[in-house]
Amino acid sequence: MSDIVKLNPLYTFDNFMVGNNIQAYDTCVAVAEQPGRNEYNPLFIYGGSGVGKTHLIQAITHHIISHNQDIIVIYISAEMFVDQLIDAISKNNTEEFKANYKQINMLIIEDIHDIIGKERIEKELLEIVKYLNENQVQMIFSSDRLPKEFFELGAGLKPKSVWGILSRIPSPDYETRVKIIRKKAEIKGLNDIQDDIVSYMACNVASDIRLIEGILNKICIYRKEEHSTVTIEYLRKIMKDFVLEPPQIPLEKIMLIVAEYYEISVEDILSNKRMKNINQARRIYIYFSHMFTNKTLQEIGWSLGIIDEEYIMRALYRIKEQKRNDVKLNDQLDEITRIIKDRFMYWR
16 A cells, blocks of 8 residues: 555544535445445545545545555645656656556545646646546545636546546534534543533534634643633633634524523424514514524525515514614613623624
């Protein structure tokens, strides 16, 4: 085996938290179990930073190597590939370079978008890809974007025929983030981490899951030095050290806060009841869902079982109009805003 990139022993399928990324997970498992199959070769994995691309790629590699110790693998970053090829070109060893790649059983290139604009590199890589594809050698590529966004392919060279199946890893949703946090906390010995701490982290780390590692490391240090339970106040303090995106608060959390504030049940908000207090709570839920999430009006409506988008727009408009001269309502909205920020946001 030729393994250029060092494999992380924790990056296995067993340690990967499955949620809204299940389609990408299933595809990677299929590749690991039957590498080289036409429908999964090459495999092109794409998604934003920190969503799990490297984890899944290394999980595939671990699985394949465990079943075939003699397999010859080149696992390399695009930057390393470029450096090696440029060195070969400068020494007039291009054919020897390509010949070495054509003798392998598996090729993995991460961050392949780093080849953008390097025409000679693209040309040589495409030759290698076509050869390996014809010989059913499994190839895996990763990027933060689709191949059509950065490769100028020659006439008659269709993206699908070169890059195979495209598998997107979405940013993990709230439930998946909770699973990830709990798993990583367990690995670090934080088995008793409180639910409110996990929920707070899951709301504030919306996409780059690698931030979770840094936050949990700080929690480990705090508990070791202070011998104390982590509080939301401490968590809010350490989160200021990280560059975080706006929180992604689940709609059901907002609904629960509104229901608790108005002393009704979530079932009341979701019901067809038309009592004045329930109608108002429903409108306020819509107002805060629009304020604190990136959900569309249609998605907010769906969360209530309402398909009429105009109803959602009217509810928003009514609350905004009431705010103009209703002091009591403004006080209520301010109080609910404070509750939401205290529970879910690292800033106030």
